[in-house]
Amino acid sequence: MKTIRALQLTQYGGPESAHISLIDAPVAGPGQVVVRVHAAGLNGLDWKVREGYVKDAFPLALPTVLGIELAGVVEQVGAGVTRFTKGDRVMGSLGGLGAYAELVAVDVANLAKVPASMSFANAAALPVAAVSAWQSLHFAGPVRAGQRVLIHGAAGGLGGFAVQFARRAGAKVLTTALTRDFDYVLGLGADHAIDCQTGRFEAAMQDIDLVLDYVGGDTLARSWQVLAADGAIVSTASPAILQSTPAGRRGLWFMNKPDAERLQQIADDVAQGGLQSRVDAIVPFDDLPAAIERNRTSPQLGKTVVAISA
Ligand SMILES: NC(=O)c1ccc[n+]([C@@H]2O[C@H](COP(=O)([O-])OP(=O)(O)OC[C@H]3O[C@@H](n4cnc5c(N)ncnc54)[C@H](OP(=O)(O)O)[C@@H]3O)[C@@H](O)[C@H]2O)c1
Structure with a gap:
């Protein structure tokens, strides 16, 4: 049997x-292709799964391969697959774990084509962050021109895209971020940025129609103060929003789903220069366990991607 290298979680815990x-x-099953993975995107979920923080919500049989999004080349095509052929450059999120491996079997419904001008590293940064940003922005209902949208964590992976999508929808885009990231966030189209360490956003705004909470904790708790009576908070960071939503208010927990069609539109948009996407670090495969730990312990300037196959 042929073997491949993969990042396996053998027990819950530290690095x-x-x-x-x-x-x-892997072997391609019906409706699947096997992808030779060139790059995979790191996410906060990696260390949360590793530490066991989400083991009740997502029980896993260990050992399991970590990683949720990838980009690479189709190497084997399963029965019934007509959308892709061997050699196609593809990208996608798995809707589960298993991306940190040299070869991965993926349902073709989760895959989009990597635009010709886009590197695998840039492609691997898009499936989770960009699609989650789109889906969470529209999760509570259509966003209309003139609405006031507050985005917490606007300089992060999801936030950077959400700022751009909300701006395009014609919303007034208010954000929280670190001062060092203000130029980035305002450059993406935010109308206003408040320092999340020294500023109190609840003292600076009110009547917010939609809060996108990409941070959780105290930031989420304080957000009820700025929400319009009929507004909604959508949190990607904290499922506890479901228990902590005050009576009569609208608090929604968001879980992303792979959407290859939306991913294709976004990837084409990025390739054509309409949307900005940033990758700040590309790490070698052998550095992946340490990079996942760095994602937990130290501020990241943007998305980290791991290079897997040459
Ligand atoms: N439910 C889902 O389906 C789903 C999908 C994707 C992601 N997520 C979750 O959504 C959250 C955001 O993901 P992401 O990939 O965008 O994370 P990220 O790239 O780490 O972005 C978070 C951003 O928030 C900044 N930040 C930290 N504390 C802040 C505060 N108090 N106020 C404002 N900004 C603050 C961070 O700055 P520093 O880097 O300097 O700390 C960073 O720029 C994470 O919790 C992730 O696990 C959930």
Whole structure:
């Protein structure tokens, strides 16, 4: 049996719990292709899964391969697949785990084509962040021109895209971020930025129609003060919003779903220069366990991507 390298979680815990080891190579099932993974995007979910924070919501049989999004080349095509052929450059989120491996079997429904001018590293940064930003922005209902949207964590992976999507929808875009990221956030089209460490956003605004909470904790708790009576808070960061929403208010927990059609539109838009996307670090495969830990412990300037196959 052919073996491949993959980042496996063997038990819940710290960085030592995930190792690069040899596993059996996958075979494409019906409706699947096997992708040779060139790059995969890191996400906060990596260390949350590793630490066991989400084990009740997502019970896993260990060992399991980590990673939720990838970009690479189709190497094998399963029965019934007509959309892709061997050699196609593809990208997508898996809707589950398993992206940190040299070869991955993926349902073709989750895959879009990587635009010709786009690198695998740039492609691997899009599926989760960009599609989640789109879906969470529209999760509470259509966003209309003139609405006031507050985006917490606007300089992050989701936030950077949400600012651009909300701006395009004609909303007034208010944001929280670190001062060092203000130029970036305002450059993406935000109308206003408040420092999340020294400023109190609740003292500076009111009547917000939609809060996108990409931060959680105290930031989420304080957001009820700025929300319009008929407004909504959508949180990607904290499922506890479901228990903590005050009576009569609208608080929604968002879970992303792969959407290859939306991903294709976004990727084409990025390739044509309409949308900005940023990758700040590309790490080698052997550095992946440490990079996941760095994602947990130190501020990141943007998306980190791991290079897997050459
Ligand atoms: N539910 C879902 O389907 C789903 C999908 C994707 C992501 N998520 C979750 O959504 C959240 C955002 O994801 P992401 O990939 O965008 O994360 P990210 O790239 O780490 O972005 C978070 C941003 O918020 C900044 N920040 C930290 N504390 C802040 C505060 N108090 N106020 C304002 N900004 C603050 C961070 O700055 P520093 O980097 O300097 O700390 C960073 O720029 C994470 O919790 C992630 O796990 C959920």
